[in-house]
Amino acid sequence: MRALGIDYGGTHTKLLLLEGEREVARDTVDTVRLEGLADQVSSFLGDARPAAFGVTVAGTLDPVSGVVGRSANLPWLDGTAPARLLSQALGVPGVAVQDGEAAALAEARIGAGRGSDDVFVIALGTGIAGAHVSGGAVRRGAHGAAGEIGHLRVTAADHACSCGGRGCLETVIGGSQLGARWSERGGAGGTARDVVAAARAGDEAARAVLDDAARGLGRALLALSALVDPALVVVGGGVARAPEWTVEPALAHARAEATFHTLPDVAPAALGVWAGAHGAALAARDAAAARPADASSAART
């Protein structure tokens, strides 16, 4: 079937039209409000008509009603049901999916996790996101909080975290935290990229910051092995782009502290910035498969 994935991001929106797994078209447009998005999608599609679409939500989402709780970057979505509104405008059935969940679904099913049915996806970005994809679906947990590996407490250095807690993995490896940790050790601060560049150039403080980060990620991987024990961990996100300073030393720390644990295989994410759009298209297809046959398909039989 033909499925449209819409990755409705904070600054850019990615549009991806798939026929089965074959890519028909893709485009990246500036993010606008919902009415404008329907126009962008119509002109992207031209004469092509997908059977269903999926749209990502950068925020909290009630997976049953499809209503957005809160989107920090797209505040006009708060309280709306974006898939329903777009569906009315486009005349095509659609489904909303949380953006991190969409990316994880895609990486697990058609990206680096293809072929494994038990994948934990970690996004090492400004914040840290995680999702366990098992049986082809994201395991959300009883209260929608499962997979929050970024908020495991991994260090006695009690830095305040964005979640309100202290000592979380995000405080030692979050993209927006690495520079702060470097400043505290007398470094120049800046982005994750700046810290990695300084470490490469031999800066001892930057190296110590990245070692703390890797130790924290190693501890989180051990906790993940002990509680969830996935077959494969897929790691993506900007901070993972320098694996020799992040993921590889984290695995070395985890191996050094492992006892009964069998560490998962670890692979880099494969879909890059298009993971969300792919995941939205997959969610569209899953929803279409779960939907009862409609009038037109009933007429065909």
Next chain:
Amino acid sequence: MRALGIDYGGTHTKLLLLEGEREVARDTVDTVRLEGLADQVSSFLGDARPAAFGVTVAGTLDPVSGVVGRSANLPWLDGTAPARLLSQALGVPGVAVQDGEAAALAEARIGAGRGSDDVFVIALGTGIAGAHVSGGAVRRGAHGAAGEIGHLRVTAADHACSCGGRGCLETVIGGSQLGARWSERGGAGGTARDVVAAARAGDEAARAVLDDAARGLGRALLALSALVDPALVVVGGGVARAPEWTVEPALAHARAEATFHTLPDVAPAALGVWAGAHGAALAARDAAAARPADASSAART
């Protein structure tokens, strides 16, 4: 169907015969080697003939082959397939199940977790065991290690753990560790019961030991909420028998440190020392349901 549960423990063996959920008979006998166990079972059954049995293994078990890896308490089981051997002796099909898994399965399905489909069971005993029961089955993980909540690192006090690691939950709340922690603080040492009795009597060192234990369990519950997010946690085991000194303060610590987390409901285990035998009977029933119809049942249709 009539199912027999055999909980083959280190010193005592529990035999439980069920017709559906109704108890037909139960008995507790001294643990003997496997040949003797077959005789004990035969005389327990008399004329009653179960459709299937389950037998617990106190040790590591390959769930596919049914072969025991290592049993510390019943060393004659190492390398054997106890369900196959018993099955030959009794003329009844049977299945082996790891003892902690059996108890967790029973607590989740017919004990304190009845009615919930997403239960994490924690046994606070000499060691700490855990298992996530979802969809009616224990989630074993890719390498059979899932659920090992006792070996989450929850404290910077780096006591050595039975697993070879340091700072695990078991080092602050394991039944065999509480006395050691109390001794280190100048207490008299002894069993978990001794530490609790001293705390009740006002001993400050014992209270500090139990507060460390509760803080560790609280941290583990937060990690469990963040990664697995179960609906319900069922807590059993000897150490949980004094909930006002263990589980209740642990929940208070967890609530004080929770941020985005929605803590699970927490309930005490309901089946007591018979949980393993009930779980073995459940495993027997599950295996019978999964087994292709045999000749006799095919003849009946």
